[in-house]
Amino acid sequence: MVVEFGMSDLGMMHYFLGLEVNQSVDGIFISQKKYVQDILDRFQMKNCNTMKAAGHLVGYTDSDYARNLEDRKSTSGYAFMLGSGVISWSSKKQPIVTLSTTDAEYVAAASCACQDNPVENGQSKPIDVKYHFLPDLSKDAKISLIYCRSEEKVADIFTKPLKPVPFLKLRDQLGVCKLN
Structure with a gap:
């Protein structure tokens, strides 16, 4: 496929469509930590007071x-x-x-x-x-x-x-x- 379609092997996936991807023997874990950090930076809220999340x-x-x-x-x-x-x-x-x-x-x-x-x-x-x-x-x-x-x-x-x-x-x- 690499020759036919001109692809490159970039190794393990770390980001996909803005999602952070962590692959391990326990499974694949996806988070939006970087996305949230970028939003906090964008609106200058990185050092804002945290609020405890509601009920569960x-x-x-x-x-x-x-x-x-x-x-x-x-x-x-x-x-x-x-x-x-x-x-x-x-x-x-x-x-x-x-x-x-x-x-x-x-x-x-x-x-x-x-x-x-x-x-x-x-x-x-x-x-x-x-x-x-x-x-x-x-x-x-x-x-x-x-x-x-x-x-x-x-x-x-x-x-x-x-x-x-x-x-x-x-x-x-x-x-x-x-x-x-």
């Missing part, structure tokens, strides 16, 4: 049950919020067909927990391990599983069609704004 990381998860009429797979959605801002979100078709709403919600919760605990995100794990580690994470206080009503669950916006009022409410909770 909160993840919302939801699923629709067998909404896809072609293969009857459900959709999982999640949103992670730190303080009042969303920092990560996803909407993805589940890899398996579930037999109940409870199963679909369980798969969605496991998918969300895998994002919070990437060590558990192995693709080749059998289903009994891959989806049934939630009780252990909860018991070890790595996550807390708390029920919240659909009106409060921002992940609903990623899994089902909503009427305008709930859609706008959840969109606002995510911090997504309309461009003029």
Whole structure:
């Protein structure tokens, strides 16, 4: 490929699209530390007083049950919020067909927990391990599983069609704004 396309081997990747990339035997870690430092420099805030980050990381998860009429797979959605801002979100078709709403919600919760605990995100794990580690994470206080009503669950916006009022409410909770 190098001869055909005139490429150069630059070694290990350190930066990509403004992201800092650190590759090690433990995995690939991505951060925006340099980007944040550049912004602080740009606005002369490098020596500003720090503020303790609000409550903790909160993840919302939801699923629709067998909404896809072609293969009857459900959709999982999640949103992670730190303080009042969303920092990560996803909407993805589940890899398996579930037999109940409870199963679909369980798969969605496991998918969300895998994002919070990437060590558990192995693709080749059998289903009994891959989806049934939630009780252990909860018991070890790595996550807390708390029920919240659909009106409060921002992940609903990623899994089902909503009427305008709930859609706008959840969109606002995510911090997504309309461009003029």
